[in-house]
Amino acid sequence: MRLSRRYSAFLLFLLPTFCYAAAQADTIQIKNHLTTITKTPKPRNYQNVDQLNQTANYLISVFSQYTPSVSVQEYTVDGQVYKNVIASFGMEHTKRIIVGAHYDVCGNQEGADDNATGVxxxxxxxxLLKGQQLNHRIDLVAYTLEEPPYFRTEHMGSYVHAKSLAETKADVFGMVSLEMIGYFKEEKKSQTYxxxxxxxxxxxxxNYITLVNKFGAGAFAKSFSREFKASNQIKTKKFTGPPALPGIDFSDxxxxxxxxxxxxxxxxxxxYRNKNYHEPTDTLETLDLPKMALVLDGVYQALRQL
Structure with missing residues (x-):
């Protein structure tokens, strides 16, 4: 059947949309990864270094399926070696974007939302980024030691990483922290502030995801927030406030x-929403994986557009 020139042009116009749809986050993959990371013999806390290393090795093995540029940043705390795991894409670019999340937990719990969802x-x-043409180098960084007793200390994996960027004068556009992205509720009064x-x-x-910015957060934070909201994947709210407001700086x-x-x-x-926070009840079964996948679709599209 011959198509009219106008109809053919319309199909070509729609083609990029179809390409984006084909690259959506996969809830089956997400569930499999969450199961592997959370259902472990020991909690992945700072005291169980062997378990942290097993998690790091799993991250390395998965990252290596999608990029040859995988590295480990080791550092020592109290005689123990801890590891950040870094996967890089778009290595031909100088200016980079950091997307980070911590893989350790607080205490003796699975830490499904906090922060297996982020990692x-x-x-x-x-x-999703494998083989894509990018406008920036993108470093996906899985940190250790975000949780107490090391929170707000120089032993946090994200501190070690950020410091290394500053020391090497890396050209950094900006950073986004994925911190608990899998818990959603539709019930009234399920959200506090x-x-x-x-x-x-x-x-x-x-029932929404939040972009948390501080006043004067800079060009990247504004641009990422704009592109994430423009992706229109999931109900999104942006919150901007002073760093001293409780919770606004509670991550990497x-x-x-x-x-x-x-x-x-x-x-x-x-x-403020998930009452399983730092409790044994923070399990995979409490998460909304379809909504988590939509969050990741939004992140992916924002990174492609920046």
């Missing part, structure tokens, strides 16, 4: 702020 997000982004009046503006249902992006980089956090708002 599995890195694994799925690696699959550090200041009660915020519910008037943001609602009391925990805080260390990039310390070194002057533009950075933000993508989150389901952590303990």
């Amino acid at each position: 599995v997000g890195l694994l799925e982004l690696a699959r 550090p200041v009660g009046i915020l519910s008037w503006f943001y609602g009391n249902r925990g 992006h805080l260390n990039y702020w310390q070194f002057g980089y533009s950075a933000l956090m993508l989150t389901d708002t952590s303990f």
Whole structure:
């Protein structure tokens, strides 16, 4: 059947949209990765270094399926060696974007939302980024030692990484932290805030993902937030406030702020919504994997557009 010239042009116009749809995050892959990372003999906390190393080895094996540029950044704390795992894409570019998430947990728990969702997000982004033409170098970085007792210390994996970028004068466009991206609720009053009046503006249902920025966050944070929202993948709200507001700097992006980089956090708002936070009940079964996949679709499309 012959197609009219106008109809053919219309199909060509739609083709890029179809290509994006074909590259959506895969909930089966996500579930498999989450199962491997959370259902382990021991919790992946700072005291179980062998378990942390097993997790790091798993990350290395998965990343290596999608890029030959996988490296390990080792550092020593109290006589123990800990590891950041880095997968790089678009190595032909100088200016880079960091997408980071921590793989350790607080205490004796699976840490499914906090923060297996973030690090599995890195694994799925690696699959989506494989072979793509990019405008920047993208480093996917899985950190260790984000949780207490090392939070807000120079032993955090993200501090070690951010410091290394500053010391080598790397050309960094900015950083986004994936911190708890898998817990969603439609029920009323399922969402709380550090200041009660915020519910008037943001609602009391925990059914959205949040772009958390500080005042004066910089060009990258603004650009990423704009492109993520423009992807229109999932209900999204942007929150901008002072760093002193409780929760706004509760993840790895805080260390990039310390070194002057533009950075933000993508989150389901952590303990303001998920009452399983730092509890044994933070399990895979509590997560909304389809919505988590939509979050990752948004991240992927934003990275492609920047």
